[in-house]
Amino acid sequence: xxxxxxxxxxxxxxxxxxxxxxxxxxxxxxxxxxxxxxxxxxxxxxxxxxxxxxxxxxxxxxxxxxxxxxxxxxxxxxxxxxxx
Numbered sequence: 001x002x003x004x005x006x007x008x009x010x011x012x013x014x015x016x017x018x019x020x021x022x023x024x025x026x027x028x029x030x031x032x033x034x035x036x037x038x039x040x041x042x043x044x045x046x047x048x049x050x051x052x053x054x055x056x057x058x059x060x061x062x063x064x065x066x067x068x069x070x071x072x073x074x075x076x077x078x079x080x081x082x083x084x
Contacts, residue, residue, distance in 0.1 A: 020072070020076055023068070024069070026068065027065045027066075027068045027069040027072065028065070029065075030062070030064050030068065031061070031062050031065035031066065033058075033061050034057075034058040034059065034061030034063075036058075037054055037057055037058035037061065038054060038055055038058035038059070042054070
C-alpha cells in the first residue's frame with residue numbers, strides 16, 4: 001500500500017523557531033569559547049598546550065561561530081523574507 005505524501009510543515013512551526021534560536025545560541029557559545037580559550041589564564045584551563053596552539057584553537061572556534069552565524073542568518077532570511 002502506498003503511503004500518502006507528507007504534508008510540508010509551515011515555516012513558522014514551533015520546532016523551526018526552537019531550532020533557529022538554538023542555532024543562534026550555539027554560535028554565541030562557539031565565539032565565547034574561542035575568546036575564553038585565547039584569553040583565559042593557562043593554569044585555569046588545566047591543559048598543557050602552547051600559547052600559539054591556544055590562539056589557533058580559539059581562532060578556529062571564533063571563525064566557526066561566525067561562519068555558522070552567517071549560514072543560519074542567510075537560511076532564515078531567505079525563508080522568512082528578512083524577518084528573524
